[in-house]
Amino acid sequence: MDVILEQYFDFSIWTENFDAIMEGFWLTVQLSIIGGVLSLTWGLVLALLRQLPGRALAPVRGLTIAYIDAFRGIPMLLVLLLVSGSLGAFAAEGVLPQDIGIPRWLGRSDPFWYGIIAITITYGAYMAEVYRAGIEAVPSGQMEAARSLGMSHGQAMRQVIVPQAVRKVIPPLLNDFIALMKDTSLVSVIGLTELVQVGRDIQSETFNSSALTLGALLFLLITIPLARFIDYLINRQQERTSRTGGGGVAEPAPAGAAGTGQTGGPV
Amino acid sequence: MAEQMIQLRGVTKRFGDLEVLRGIDLEVGEGEVVCVLGPSGSGKSTLLRCINMLEPPNEGEIFLKGHNICEGPGSGEGEEGWDIDYVRQRVGMVFQQFNLFPHKSAIENVSLAQRTVLKRGEGEARTKAAALLNRVGLADKLDEYPDRLSGGQQQRVAIARALAMDPQVILFDEVTSALDPELIKEVLDVMRELAKEGMTMIVVTHEMGFARDVGDRVIFMDGGVVVEEGPPKDVLDAPKEERTRRFLGLVLEH
Numbered sequence: 001m002d003v004i005l006e007q008y009f010d011f012s013i014w015t016e017n018f019d020a021i022m023e024g025f026w027l028t029v030q031l032s033i034i035g036g037v038l039s040l041t042w043g044l045v046l047a048l049l050r051q052l053p054g055r056a057l058a059p060v061r062g063l064t065i066a067y068i069d070a071f072r073g074i075p076m077l078l079v080l081l082l083v084s085g086s087l088g089a090f091a092a093e094g095v096l097p098q099d100i101g102i103p104r105w106l107g108r109s110d111p112f113w114y115g116i117i118a119i120t121i122t123y124g125a126y127m128a129e130v131y132r133a134g135i136e137a138v139p140s141g142q143m144e145a146a147r148s149l150g151m152s153h154g155q156a157m158r159q160v161i162v163p164q165a166v167r168k169v170i171p172p173l174l175n176d177f178i179a180l181m182k183d184t185s186l187v188s189v190i191g192l193t194e195l196v197q198v199g200r201d202i203q204s205e206t207f208n209s210s211a212l213t214l215g216a217l218l219f220l221l222i223t224i225p226l227a228r229f230i231d232y233l234i235n236r237q238q239e240r241t242s243r244t245g246g247g248g249v250a251e252p253a254p255a256g257a258a259g260t261g262q263t264g265g266p267v
Numbered sequence: 268m269a270e271q272m273i274q275l276r277g278v279t280k281r282f283g284d285l286e287v288l289r290g291i292d293l294e295v296g297e298g299e300v301v302c303v304l305g306p307s308g309s310g311k312s313t314l315l316r317c318i319n320m321l322e323p324p325n326e327g328e329i330f331l332k333g334h335n336i337c338e339g340p341g342s343g344e345g346e347e348g349w350d351i352d353y354v355r356q357r358v359g360m361v362f363q364q365f366n367l368f369p370h371k372s373a374i375e376n377v378s379l380a381q382r383t384v385l386k387r388g389e390g391e392a393r394t395k396a397a398a399l400l401n402r403v404g405l406a407d408k409l410d411e412y413p414d415r416l417s418g419g420q421q422q423r424v425a426i427a428r429a430l431a432m433d434p435q436v437i438l439f440d441e442v443t444s445a446l447d448p449e450l451i452k453e454v455l456d457v458m459r460e461l462a463k464e465g466m467t468m469i470v471v472t473h474e475m476g477f478a479r480d481v482g483d484r485v486i487f488m489d490g491g492v493v494v495e496e497g498p499p500k501d502v503l504d505a506p507k508e509e510r511t512r513r514f515l516g517l518v519l520e521h
Contacts, residue, residue: 145366149380150355
């Protein structure tokens, strides 16, 4: 029993390596937040491109669908290796500007940005599908009402459809964010010492897994509250829809309240 | 009647193999109120949806104040061929299911398109929206969200929303069909006022009383064609066509 406890919960390992572990955790958090925000944005762009109307834009829709299908079907690890192994080469050949081929924005290393790019490419495709489900769940009467008022497709999307769609899909988007956060550990293969890699390094030095256990706990520190928050949002949404489901009659107005005494009001 | 507001010539609409409108000819004068009656599936709603291009017709011509709206930029098959902006900014529409924007308050529902389409300033749009909501009897509901309003109130907001665009014609698509009986009158009263003020209206409805009192003309449709049309009294009390008689018999029985 003691052997097991010591293997996973040797507190001296935690205290001795606390700074290194926290540094790895901080890197994981940065990758998650920057990658998450960019994926959310890129996913929405993809979803909107997929919904563009008219025959003339069919090629754009087709390309978008091809992109989404492709990157949902390829392991993120493979995308990561493709990005990190080729962008630098393109920069060296002069095909890409140095700043894009070997990105070192905001004082971060190029592997950091290769990781961010791979995360955004992959999770953008996933999130595009979530947005799409939300957009398609908005009743068609909303688009018709907006268009009948003279709004363009773009105006109707921006002002009417997307705000409603996003509200509907916040829970599944946060679910994808949890998956994204866990997948940031893949960037260890291109030399970034994030939370999992820190644990591995310590494990191979000490033959003890406690650093990895702490890593697991740190992941849960973020993902469990997030999961509870998602449940809360879903419950609240369900309450709302059951409240307004029956025609939305809150307080019937007295019959004939309209049109009496308001004739000739300013228009 | 005065000048022609809307003219339809041979308007045909197909959904796949199903021909929903089979060559509709119709003229609506300025200030005229035309009520469209007919059994479900007769093409009444599709007719309205063709006029404001939610469903562009397959064949035929539609004129709005003499302007052929079928000769839009690009003039081709499908949506690109129709002068959609010209139509929609002049033709308002009110729907059976209200279709208010649920994430916007009543006053925001009425001001949104004024700002995005007509480019009115926020102050101007809100002033106009408040005046219109007052006119439909909802001065005390400006900041309520649609899910806090009754069906009748929601429909009156929808009418105010259509009016905010200063339309020359308003199309009403069975606007009282989704309402509880006690809420129907408040919506019909608003429409009655509009008619009195000279708004050109095409009203698809099952409210025979409204058609009789407010309609200048009644059109009976069945199977995608206009079966009979004339003054409300003639069509409702002394229908010439067998199909009209049968329909009115079924509707008025209860």
